[in-house]
Amino acid sequence: MKPRAIFTTSVTIALLALCAVATRAQVTAIKAGKLVAPETGTTATNQVILVEGEKIKAIGSNLPIPQGANVIDLSNATVLPGLFDAHTHLCSNMEWQWDSGDFLVHSLNWRTGMRSIIGVVNARDMLDAGFTTVRDVGNAGDYADADLAKAIGWNMVPGPTMIVAGRIIAPFGGQFVKPVPKHVLDNPEYLFADSRDELRKAIRENIYYGAKVIKLVVDDHPYIYSAEDIKFVVDEAGKAGLKVAAHCVRKRCARNAAEAGVASIEHGWILDQEDFELMKKNNVVLVSTDFTIKSLQAFGYSLDGARRNHEQRVGRLKRAYQAGVTIVFGTDVMAGLAGETRGTLAIGYIDSFVEAGVPNKDILRALTTYAARLLGVEKERGTLAPGMYADIIAVPENPLDNIQTLKQVSFVMKNGKVYKPNK
Numbered sequence: 001m002k003p004r005a006i007f008t009t010s011v012t013i014a015l016l017a018l019c020a021v022a023t024r025a026q027v028t029a030i031k032a033g034k035l036v037a038p039e040t041g042t043t044a045t046n047q048v049i050l051v052e053g054e055k056i057k058a059i060g061s062n063l064p065i066p067q068g069a070n071v072i073d074l075s076n077a078t079v080l081p082g083l084f085d086a087h088t089h090l091c092s093n094m095e096w097q098w099d100s101g102d103f104l105v106h107s108l109n110w111r112t113g114m115r116s117i118i119g120v121v122n123a124r125d126m127l128d129a130g131f132t133t134v135r136d137v138g139n140a141g142d143y144a145d146a147d148l149a150k151a152i153g154w155n156m157v158p159g160p161t162m163i164v165a166g167r168i169i170a171p172f173g174g175q176f177v178k179p180v181p182k183h184v185l186d187n188p189e190y191l192f193a194d195s196r197d198e199l200r201k202a203i204r205e206n207i208y209y210g211a212k213v214i215k216l217v218v219d220d221h222p223y224i225y226s227a228e229d230i231k232f233v234v235d236e237a238g239k240a241g242l243k244v245a246a247h248c249v250r251k252r253c254a255r256n257a258a259e260a261g262v263a264s265i266e267h268g269w270i271l272d273q274e275d276f277e278l279m280k281k282n283n284v285v286l287v288s289t290d291f292t293i294k295s296l297q298a299f300g301y302s303l304d305g306a307r308r309n310h311e312q313r314v315g316r317l318k319r320a321y322q323a324g325v326t327i328v329f330g331t332d333v334m335a336g337l338a339g340e341t342r343g344t345l346a347i348g349y350i351d352s353f354v355e356a357g358v359p360n361k362d363i364l365r366a367l368t369t370y371a372a373r374l375l376g377v378e379k380e381r382g383t384l385a386p387g388m389y390a391d392i393i394a395v396p397e398n399p400l401d402n403i404q405t406l407k408q409v410s411f412v413m414k415n416g417k418v419y420k421p422n423k
Helices: 003-025 103-109 112-128 144-153 196-208 227-239 251-260 273-281 293-298 303-323 342-347 350-355 360-367 369-375 403-408
Strands: 027-037 042-052 055-060 070-081 083-088 131-136 161-164 168-170 190-192 213-217 243-248 264-267 285-287 392-395 411-414 417-420
Touching: 042 070, 070 411, 083 342, 083 369, 112 131, 112 144, 112 342, 112 411, 112 417, 131 144, 131 342, 131 369, 144 161, 168 196, 190 196, 196 227, 213 227, 227 243, 227 251, 243 251, 251 264, 251 273, 273 303, 285 369, 293 303, 293 342, 303 350, 342 403, 350 360, 350 403, 360 369, 360 403, 392 403
Parallel strands: 027 070, 083 131, 131 161, 168 190, 168 213, 213 243, 243 264, 264 285
Antiparallel strands: 027 042, 042 055, 070 392, 392 411, 411 417
């Protein structure tokens, strides 16, 4: 063998050895005092979670810890999968810009650049609160949500894994309630679509720019999408492997969406037993967005008005749960409040579930396994098992016993990287 070939071979072997060392260095061993499995509602004690790279390699009570592994001691904490918020708007902040429920002021004042900056702050705060995955359902200007999702995916900024909707598809006028000249409506908040061709084009445009879910505003005007219109959207989105989330406030609209077989009805604050039965029949999930009194006040409600509104929504949540509808945790937080972050406001919504009489185990499922299934990532996230992404959080107590402990997340790991060390 020639000297040059020997040198080349030696360098190759050395590089391979360095790569092997680097791979071993990526192993993290988490010692979990308690480990909660939301899907079964069970707790295991004294578990070791081995994380290699971005994913979980093994879980067990007597696992040997590899030499040189990074050991994280959570033996005094309860460990569980990262949380999901299935209805969020990270690139929106209505504080000081809310015009009696009209999105027009918001869309015209907050340009896409500022939306992106807002999104970076909110994404960081959501991750800090334990939310490792979110479904962002629009109100992000000119695809700021899709760009934020890319930046997070490229590890440019910290934040949850994002399933984004891009521009919301709606009948003419979207959610703008005050008539204005047509040129004022020409902004990137919505894609107006009133015919089948327009609906198809809007779906394809969203997918082209990075949408992973289609958000459809069914109502908010006297003219609404029919069940046939919505079914067309479901079928067209389905051809590209995307699901449809339907914004529904009025009863008739929610019924149209349920008949069409959307993946989820967002809000659905006026529903009865007949609607619940149709939703169960067609496997439609309710993302309930049951605002807390605190969040409603952030939107400008008086204390009395917030209490009345909150009571009505919690009542609907209670009826939906008792009817056996699958409920997924979603917040719709879009306004700030002094002393709160987007993350602390979001996790506060567990209080609505508690008031509605939902057991802790099902609240936890709404925040993890049910949400992962709705978002289509159940084979990657939402539970802790070998082969799953290492989205792991820790809290002081067992949430199956005390759900309020979720407001005290002390450790956050996403995709195998620690973002909030345990202190």
